[in-house]
Ligand code: SF4
């Protein structure tokens with residue numbers, strides 16, 4: 001077993017993950033007319049908003065129950081109720097996500113109970129649907145928080161009425177641009193679908209003359225309710241345990257068949273996605289998409305020799321790490337270091353299967369931090385890193401160029417617009433990866449070859 | 464007219480914290496806890512403490528708590544260092560479920576041991592976060608023991624987030640700094656030495672001021688805390704003057720140092736030409752040395768000759784534009800009001816997260832009738848008053864930036880992430896240029912406001 005639990009040490013040095021409630025905010029931002037309140041002290045909510053605002057370049061309004069010293073002693077329920085009152089008055093949402101923090105969970109707050117009492121008591125006036133999600137920050141990374149929120153959303157909101165022939169499409173934490181690409185593919189395939197969560201427009205909202213506090217877009221409440229009666233669920237969530245899989249929930253509770261796929265990044269994963277859509281809809285793959293596929297093949301051939309020189313370190317949320325690793329293997333780039341800050345799920349197993357045949361043994365790191373990643377990079381001839389801005393020290397200190405992807409992107413503009421899936425997105429990502437390798441080559445090769453071979457070079461030139 | 468009255472605003476309790484100059488006479492309600500559900504922009508005690516202490520470059524900053532609190536504060540600020548860069552690393556005890564149940568003390572001790580061994584720092588700062596305050600780990604005792612064992616200073620930072628807001632965190636940080644600089648015996652004062660309080664050397668700002676003072680013949684012992692180190696902080700008690708830039712964070716420190724070491728202090732500001740000139744003169748006057756005075760005048764004359772006309776140029780393009788301000792503390796808001804005045808701009812809205820009553824008094828005096836002043840504003844209020852007051856530009860932090868842009872307003876980042884200095888003469892010119900760059904960008908005309 002080479003999936004190593006590399007934390008023999010206790011201290012986390014330069015974290016590779018964020019905490020649960022941050023991840024749980026995202027799905028709510030992908031529901032139409034929804035708001036979020038975080039039950040805990042003010043700081044947590046503010047930090048998360050700041051982190052997300054920087055990545056998405058969008059206002060991220062998240063309320064806090066602002067627990068103070070008093071609240072920690074006498075309980076924070078009153079704060080949460082007042083918070084709900086105020087946020088409903090200010091935002092008039094249809095759905096409200098209630099997330100807890102480390103503090104709330106530690107002092108024993110019962111957000112599920114409070115939510116149901118609140119909903120009952122105020123039953124006479126229009127109260128938004130409340131979706132409580134216990135998300136103690138210490139309970140897992142933001143990746144788990146994201147899926148945990150999705151499970152709570154379907155568990156709370158879905159209800160069985162009448163079977164329909166729609167298909168549920170559940171996506172992991174990907175960029176709004178990626179979500180738009182999935183929607184485009186679904187539309188080209190003429191699929192009748194409900195995509196959850198749909199952050200395409202809410203977290204990358206177009207400029208409009210009149211500003212809306214809750215941006216337009218997102219999955220409508222009715223569509224979520226009807227997910228229980230769908231014909232099938234397609235979920236891009238192979239790495240998550242069953243209890244964090246909304247697709248599993250829909251299957252076991254409502255008998256909606258689940259098709260769990262890897263994110264459509266790379267030729268194989270895209271083909272699988274399209275093959276499944278074909279089977280489910282009996283519609284042919286239209287010519288536009290076939291051409292895009294052909295172009296991807298063309299691109300792979302064009303760059304295959306350069307790519308063979310790549311030795312990559314990939315880090316991020318499990319689903320993304322898995323998808324990128326698949327892309328690397330397909331293109332002959334060595335997946336040398338595959339790391340995530342998450343501690344749970346099927347990622348190690350999936351990666352072992354994937355890399356079993358690779359020439360170079362992949363180092364798979366769960367529950368890791370950037371001190372680990374950096375240490376291993378130094379010895380492995382890594383010449384490419386793929387992941388969020390948090391990998392910047394790999395460039396700064398180890399000289400390894402970073403292809404930015406995932407969350408958070410805070411030292412570059414446009415994190416919300418990074419497209420890297422579907423045939424076309426894959427081409428864009430692959431080109432970027434190859435060009436990063438090429439850029440390094442062009443900037444070094446004259447000097448390198450001179451150093452290596454010029455027989456009469458003065459010794460002072462040696463580095 | 465009626466539109467400008469904040470009293471039809473949705474949340475009753477918020478109204479006490481919103482004032483329009485010339486319309487309401489009662490003082491503004493500030494320093495109150497944020498109201499639940501109002502989407503306050505405020506941060507926590509830990510945030511305040513971390514802001515002030517983080518620039519201590521050679522300290523190990525260990526966050527005792529679950530991972531998030533550390534993740535969100537990792538290397539996000541633009542403090543520069545001339546020496547160690549250990550402060551750019553994020554260390555966390557990364558508490559998990561089992562630690563919450565059984566207590567985090569053992570893990571904390573092990574983390575301190577590991578870090579002491581690996582980095583051999585002279586000082587380690589151990590921040591407590593909210594749950595540490597609840598699970599009851601005895602930080603003080605653990606740090607005391609670790610100090611003895613490793614022969615270094617391990618100092619607890621009692622910054623449980625819920626025990627107040629950001630400005631309470633400043634105070635906690637000051638207590639820690641006082642502990643760091645404490646000397647058992649009396650130290651001799653050095654005549655022309657001062658400490659520079661409340662500058663975090665963002666984009667090298669403390670270096671700029673240090674350069675000016677050096678030219679005047681005054682030595683800066685240490686800046687609190689920009690580009691400081693354990694060694695340089697220890698020289699603080701020998702100074703004969705403390706100058707304070709950011710009074711919100713360091714006013715308390717200056718008062719305490721006066722009590723303990725008898726060091727007098729001056730409130731100064733190096734934001735904007737007017738404040739910079741006045742501050743340099745006041746510092747020079749304090750020392751009462753004719754040589755210093757003449758060097759100061761020479762410096763001012765030279766710099767004004769360079770930057771005065773630059774600012775005038777920008778002023779011509781910016782005259783009459785309207786600015787809105789929402790920043791962390793009162794000091795910054797006050798300086799900004801003056802700076803906009805230098806640029807011929809009118810301030811139509813001013814707010815802070817944690818301004819103090821005296822600071823709001825000053826703000827009230829500085830602004831003209833009709834200006835909206837508000838404490839602990841939320842996005843809805845910022846939106847409303849930016850639009851109603853017709854602001855062309857907002858000054859704020861990262862969270863406010865996208866809101867301004869969505870409203871089609873220019874924006875100035877006056878936060879700790881910035882990469883260009885805003886202090887001193889050169890900083891004033893940078894500020895003016897930044898305002899011009901954003902307000903006069905061609906992009907706005909396509910939005911067709
Ligand atoms: S880890 Fe816990 S306490 Fe820290 S920010 Fe996340 S929820 Fe808040």
Ligand code: SF4
Nearest residue numbers: 043044507532593624
């Ligand atoms: S847990 Fe407390 S200390 Fe940590 S970010 Fe939240 S409010 Fe601040």
